[in-house]
Amino acid sequence: MSSASAEIAARVEDILAAHDGVEGPLLPILHAIQESFGYVPQDALPLIAANLNLGRAEVHGVMSFYHDFRENPAGKHVLKLCRAEACQSMGADRVAAHAQRRLGIEWHETTKDGAVTLEPVFCLGLCACAPAAMLDGKLVGRVDEAQVDALIAEVRA
């Protein structure tokens, strides 16, 4: 075992120990691991499976079902742009295209300097203020091109 995976194993075991006895523990554990690492390392899956007496395939099935669980670390900041119907009708596609151009990346990619990861999201529940966005977990309403520029400038500052 390399030192990196040994370190992952140690942290994952701590998280598993903290969730001992929790009912329906798999999602809380995946959340806790993502919070701790910023993503869910693949090395963690067999450890979770062994701890919960599941097949490692099952853990993979659950994790891959939820788009929010990342396989790899994200950039320092995560910008999510809503792609659902209400936002699309208010120009979300145009705003998204602008954001991609400005950052020079596609969906799910991270800028070369590691500053921003761009992700689509389907409905933030903020349809009244469409197009909606979320930056590092904080909602932003009525996003237009200028606002995107401002947000990018803010996180790059």
Place this chain on the structure above:
Amino acid sequence: MKDFIIPDRDFGTPAAKSKQMVTLTIDGFDVTVPEGTSIMRAAAEIGISVPKLCATDSVDAFGSCRLCLVEIEGRAGTPASCTTPVAPGLKVHTQTGKLKQLRRGVMELYISDHPLDCLTCAANGDCELQDMAGAVGLRDVRYEAIDTHFRAKNTSGEANPQWLPKDDSNPYFTYDPSKCIVCSRCVRACEEVQGTFALTIQGRGWDSRVSAGTKADSFLTSDCVSCGACVQACPTATLQEKSVIDIGTPDRSVITTCAYCGVGCSFKAEMRGDELVRMVPYKHGKANRGHSCVKGRFAYGYATHRDRILNPMIRDTIHEPWREVSWTEALTFAANRLRGIQEQYGRQSIGVITSSRCTNEETYLVQKLARAVFRNNNTDTCARVCHSPTGYGLGQAFGTSAGTQDFDSVEETDVVIVIGANPTDGHPVFASRLKKRLRKGAQLIVVDPRRTDMVKSAHIKAAHHLALKPGTNVAVVTALAHVIVTEGLCDEAFIRERCEWDEFQDYAEFVSDPRHSPEATEMLTGVPAEEMRKAARLFATGGNGSIYYGLGVTEHSQGSTTVMAIANLAMLTGNIGRPGVGVNPLRGQNNVQGSCDMGSFPHELPGYRHVSRDDVREVFQQIWGVEIDNEPGLRIPNMLDAAVEGTFKGLYCQGEDILQSDPDTKHVSAGLAAMDCVIVHDLFLNETANYAHVFLPGSTFLEKDGTFTNAERRINRVRKVMAPKNGYADWEITQMLANAMGAGWAYTHPSQIMDEIALTTPSFAGVTYEKLETMGSVQWPCNEGAPEGTPLMHVNGFVRGKGKFIRTEYVATDEKTGPRFPLLLTTGRILSQYNVGAQTRRTANVVWHDEDVLEIHPHDAEVRGVNEGQWVRLASRSGDTTLRAKITDRVSPGVVYTTFHHPDTQANVITTDYSDWATNCPEYKVTAVQVSPSNGPSEWQEEYNQMAGLSRRILPAAE
């Protein structure tokens, strides 16, 4: 189940077990089915097939494909018939204008993302998607396939990220994601039928894909055990046998019985011409209920392996190369030598070893050869080295030498003790059935020095794992009984009614002695007393209690005592004589039960009747027309001892490799080398053949008719699906040898041999091939009292009358650890290999296990400077060998473990010649050893390999 070509009706959902019946109307026809049945299954019962894709009757309904919709009068919408249970008075319509339109719409969507390469597809003619397109009348697909999962490149020539390449990492089947309709049948089969949980659906929506293991895994690196349940469940060519890809679809099938372990799974051998295309477990097989393991389903390639010897061979001495000769020459040579030996050294100087791999009929003939032609009782069988203590122990306690239940019984058990058995590896189909019951809430107690997969694996966990020190079974089982007796947990009513009360009181007094308490034996057994007490209480109070055991019980110096202790435990708790309980030996080989039944032992005529009984001998003497010796003959170890002494000179050994499988290899080889005529009758030049003078090529189970008897006493038919490549079935060869010695036998079909068995053996009196044909299989005793056979034994009373409690004093084995040999070696098996590996090593199963390894605890490894994967020398008082180390905490400190599948390792060079006090069953499971780092093969291994190489030379046939 893909069953278009060879129909074996799929009812869509599993059968309901309710006794409450419900009547409803489907398409105007009344149908009455058990409560809980799905509408789909009810319709199928009256021959109405509702179109379906995600449903198959091996797994629970899922309701995802939306093809099986029906309309029900008075209910809104179009419910799925697979997930909708029947209700009294329902009026169901399966074919209406609305339904037709909906189904076509669904099919149109499926087909829009499916490659239309039916003509060149491996599943052509055997594909449910194809069938359903036909069934719903799909004539047009309006959707243009732009985004697909099946095109490697999109229209502009760029790689399609949704396309995944074929995974052909498994040696027996391929996974082609481009053909997948994501019905989840494979995932559900892996979970529900096999219980391995190796598969999942990854992603969601359009990204949903079947995945083996995690992202980094292939089928081979995942937890997949290659049982094939997923392949069988797949409705398309997504999961497809490589043999079907290579050959094409089969055109006929023959029901037969697997020739690997004692579970005795029924299979459909699916054929094209005389080529075997695939083996598919038979849904109506009562032992396996449509499931199988990797060996039975896939590992049949040995039958056509180039190593198979197809011509008889002889040689004057074992130092010469073999000469291929005609059958007549070989048999005359053998007969003359055997007669010559008898003339010179006396009637008792030759003998036979019957095979647990061959049919009942063949075994019967081989022991008849000894008794009627050699005129002695020198017959023994490999059960000597595995379950002879079962025969003795259960015979003493209950009056019959066999398990008490059928395999279906496990579905009704509440607490299971698995002792000295590793069913996920040794008896995989039984393990799957047990795991299914455990997932439904039954509790498990595992008694094993090793943390097996039964102790803990996906979705199962033993309530108690009693990790005893090897060799202390008797102390552990007696301590369990101590807790049950002293804490007043006995089933007194059962004992008073069914057992000898005086003997029970004597036993109770014995077992209540504080020296048998868990606390007193803890130092000895290594099992914490509190854990032991909890396990005993659970077994006594947890409902239907069953005990399943294997060779970890029998292959000890006190094997017979442990079997009796187990019988005591079952009687103490009243767990005999109904479904869900009982004492169940997991027999090792396909026909080890049968070979014992057929009188293979030197002291017993067929049906376990002692040779000293005049009335029994008389029965056989009448039919055979010869006088039968009334003295028991030699057991295998005695034959070998006598050979070394010079009084035993000739041996006919059918289908058993005693050199590799029997303990203390050096002693076995010395015995064989001292004989003048060793006849080996086998498929391959096995290790024993290195010491043989005559080699008679054997036939495989695919090439002959007969019967096997499995661990539940079930007599299953073996059917010939192809002509013997060696020219003759094994029973014919034994008959030719007997006739060469002047016997004058004239059997023309194995059914005639079975008739003779039925005529002479009361427990088989009612068995005929006609009955097996109509009933499928039958469990002995099958006679006037039980014309349909006996699924459960001892229902109203024990066969011997009253159950017998026997004192079980623990006596430590003489094989003890000491400063020179401080570790205890125990041996076992692995899933993909079988016994000495003669068959499985000649299949692609070697990808999972290509050498025997030594499991050693990290602590023991560290103090010896042993690293993972390193060569180590494993030495005992008998000998030494080398193999690679695997460091694992599955074994406790002080215990090491290996398998005996490979002749290169020769694990039995290490094992000693200590054996069971009652039956001589060797003590394979306990050997004191030392482990040290090593550079490579031992001297013995090198010498042996050199000798084996020389011994296997075959002269080119004379021009």
